Amino acid sequence: MSVSDPVENALDCFDAGDILRAEKISFEGLFRNLQPVEIEIGCGKGKFLISRAEQCPGINFLGIDRVAKWMKAGQRKKGRLNLQNVRFFRTDIRLVLEKTPLQSIHIFHLYFPDPWPKRRHRPRRLVTAKFLQLLHSRLLDGGLIEMATDDADYFSQMKAEAEALSFLWREKRESRERFLDTAKTSYEIKYESAGRKLYYLELKAAISRNGGIGERASGGVEERASGRAKEREIL
Numbered sequence: 001m002s003v004s005d006p007v008e009n010a011l012d013c014f015d016a017g018d019i020l021r022a023e024k025i026s027f028e029g030l031f032r033n034l035q036p037v038e039i040e041i042g043c044g045k046g047k048f049l050i051s052r053a054e055q056c057p058g059i060n061f062l063g064i065d066r067v068a069k070w071m072k073a074g075q076r077k078k079g080r081l082n083l084q085n086v087r088f089f090r091t092d093i094r095l096v097l098e099k100t101p102l103q104s105i106h107i108f109h110l111y112f113p114d115p116w117p118k119r120r121h122r123p124r125r126l127v128t129a130k131f132l133q134l135l136h137s138r139l140l141d142g143g144l145i146e147m148a149t150d151d152a153d154y155f156s157q158m159k160a161e162a163e164a165l166s167f168l169w170r171e172k173r174e175s176r177e178r179f180l181d182t183a184k185t186s187y188e189i190k191y192e193s194a195g196r197k198l199y200y201l202e203l204k205a206a207i208s209r210n211g212g213i214g215e216r217a218s219g220g221v222e223e224r225a226s227g228r229a230k231e232r233e234i235l
């Protein structure tokens with residue numbers, strides 16, 4: 001076993017079983033039911049995810065974070081509350097997305113991703129057009145990407161990257177207040193109590209019947225590519 005193997009790293013911490021070894025994740029196998037699935041990217045201690053899972057027992061929640069020590073708190077709380085609809089994986093979200101079936105997810109939650117404020121570090125930011133396109137390809141029609149940041153520059157980048165792919169979205173909404181009536185994340189609470197300005201962006205996916213591209217873009221031949229071809233293109 002290689003310590004640097006991302007699958008091994010994901011498996012040795014939490015209850016991933018053989019899930020990440022398969023070519024595609026079976027959410028039915030993971031949760032043992034066919035409920036809708038929401039994924040939180042960079043879930044940290046899982047405060048938001050655990051609250052939402054308590055609030056919505058008819059939805060399954062997958063929390064992903066690269067760092068295990070934060071998620072252990074969430075994993076313990078999940079055990080105390082005996083929540084059946086939550087799983088945590090320690091791994092890079094990009095590995096999970098690669099193995100997530102096309103058009104299978106109801107909501108991606110991405111709150112306070114590392115802002116990398118120094119100019120030379122900005123290429124490390126997670127939210128790029130390519131990343132949004134990857135999330136879009138895994139969303140169901142009308143599925144949502146919920147994002148938040150306290151970094152005004154990163155917020156401008158999020159909006160610009162989404163705008164560059166405007167044909168993928170049915171709706172784009174921005175706000176200074178959260179859209180979902182669910183418990184806040186740890187960073188959200190910390191930043192709010194410090195009086196920082198917070199920025200929220202919501203993208204609603206448009207998926208055509210013939211693949212993973214927005215209805216409004218259905219004029220081009222390339223844009224009519226099948227879901228499978230589209231998947232190859234963006235991975």
Ligand SMILES: C[S@@+](CC[C@H](N)C(=O)[O-])C[C@H]1O[C@@H](n2cnc3c(N)ncnc32)[C@H](O)[C@@H]1O
Pocket residue numbers: 041042043044045064065066067070091092093094110111112113114126185186187188
């Ligand atoms: C600033 S923290 C925010 C945590 C939480 N969302 C909150 O609002 O309290 C960003 C989190 O994203 C995680 N992270 C960063 N890049 C990631 C990636 N590529 N895959 C999975 N997790 C990632 C970090 O380990 C960290 O826990």
